[in-house]
Amino acid sequence: MINTIYRLVAPKLFEEGYEEVFLEDNVVIRPTHLSICQADQRYYNGSRDPGILAKKLPLVLIHECIGEVIKDNTETFSSGDMVVIIPNTPTEYDHIISENYLKSSKFRSSDFNGFMQDYIISSPDRLIKLPLNINKKVASFTELVSVSVHAITKFSKISHNRKNIIGVWGDGNLGYITSLLLTVFFPDSKVIVFGTNDEKLNMFSFVDKTFKINEIPSGLTVDHAFECVGGRKSQIAINQIIDYIEPEGTVSILGVSEYPIQINTRMILEKGISVFGSSRSGKEDFINTMRIFKNHPIILSYLENIISNVFKIRYLTDINEAFERDFNSNFGKTILIWDK
Template identity: 35%
Template sequence: MAAKTTETVHSHTLRLTQPHVIQSYDIEREVRKGFVVVEPTLASICHADLRYFGGLRKPEVLAKKLPMALLHEGIGTVVGGNGVHLTEGERVVIVPYLPGYLLNDMQPEQCCPACRGEIADNYCSHGGFLGSGTDGIAQRRIVLPEPCVIPIPEAVSNEIAVLAELCSVSYRALRAVAPLLDKARVAVFGDGPVGYLTAAMLHHAFRIDRDRLTVFGAVREKLDEFTFATTEMVQTYDFQAGEQVDVVVECTGGRFSESAINQGIDILKRGGHLIAMGVSEDLVPINTRDVLEKGITIHGSSRSSASDFHEVLRVMENTDCQDTLKRLVPDEFIGVSKAEDLAGAMDSALAHRDWKKTYLDFHW
């Protein structure tokens, strides 16, 4: 049974109603015991947001999930609620993964195998995820369970903290092979933001230097940003004769997933591990013969939980890590105060797909 509502807040919400169309809604949000109210201040656009906005998801998916406020990478300021640990005015990171036991006011063991600890805790069957079936960060007041709102350390600036969600996803995926990473050779496929932040977490969180970390990409200018790793162009590298690795992390997604996964299988040692992080709308053929012959373990991971955010924010306090992450911070932030502003920002991000992230500076 849900906890009793103690108050309500009005939230100016910018919802995607159909591809390329964002409209304003004034929605009354319930604030239950144990929930806090956050005013989003800064967010970044994810490729997942662009797939919704551009109508690149399947029609049946769009019909089921829209209208919906987008965005799940962001920070804000606590402005009210019924929490016990957070205070008004505190800078916080927003965790988009909302476990079902928190949403439904029950004990974890009453919810599902994930909440009971029988499987990974980021796979709750009764939970929610901001900007994916649940209104996301594009709203003036967002009401969240207090454990899903995490204070930002003083040493971490807003522009770095907004990258915590994407870093936490990479960190969570790498936890599957964490016991191996003190000695393993690792290859990352993907020269975009996901590949960059995954490589950054390997370097700063798991202490893997360039002698054990190789990044494969298709654009030399992007690969040149990976100053802490060895880099290789996929167009010219000999994957059959190249040096073998213990772990491959695929961060490409879309139409490049097939080649990245299969090239990763080529260079994996026997007993190696393949972590798939890239999202594709279509089925991806993979070389199962070599998966079987090499005894490769495949891991899938695309979401994190609050515990990963805590670890990532700790890593972000390191100034070397901050210098690495700053390479993804755009030179200018886009101001957003109304639906037209957000639609324009999404259209621009969809058209240009810059290497750096697109930041949205909210003015409610």
């Protein structure tokens, strides 16, 4: 079978290509809704290290996607089923290390081609059937939600039981999703969000309090914290967390920075703070995310609020327009309705 793919061959330059694929014991999916991630933007704008770009490109972008099953040679799914596709693809099992941290695992739109294709060929174990009547635009960024689910699940296992106040630093998409999920995982805890933009912070209507980082009340502390800022500003966020967290609190770092940052290790030691990082997610996190969607449908309603742009994609120029609009958006997710 010959499949059409849409590759980024250089920053801001997409090219149509063709690739022979083999069905074997796989499922054929037609992508319907895709979502742009910050990682995609770093490739698109060429903001990653030139050596990495030279190694990775050309590359088919996008790792947040849902689609319709066209054919399943394994008879696991039926034609017409809507599925979310897990971008992480493990090649082995380890009873200690999660699939998303195994060096041997491959990740779509990074280690191999992402979802900007006419058809996607996948093994059935990388697919999860979507609930009926789910908002497909929200479902398209299930992967990002699962990343927060993964981080919070790890946090639940290693943090101490005093969770009176949980702080989230970051008023962007990741901070929004993480703080929203924290209200589900820990309904008896107060969730406070710290950010820099009043308009963005007003979106966090479901949390207990929001504060701008230069207007934090005297005496306020948090038991634990999540850093969802990323980039160079993550240094400011992490060091402020260290200042405001109670002794023996746990800090979850989710923000990605392309550059090394300096943090106050002296106070980490003095307070006995636990710091852990998390990246990507695995199948179990997707399953847990679907369970949350089913049991807490209000979550889907809140997630609708962060859809900022929707583009119907028919031509290569539509892809460029979507990426440019997404890059210039101050907040929210850009959804691609794939009509290739």
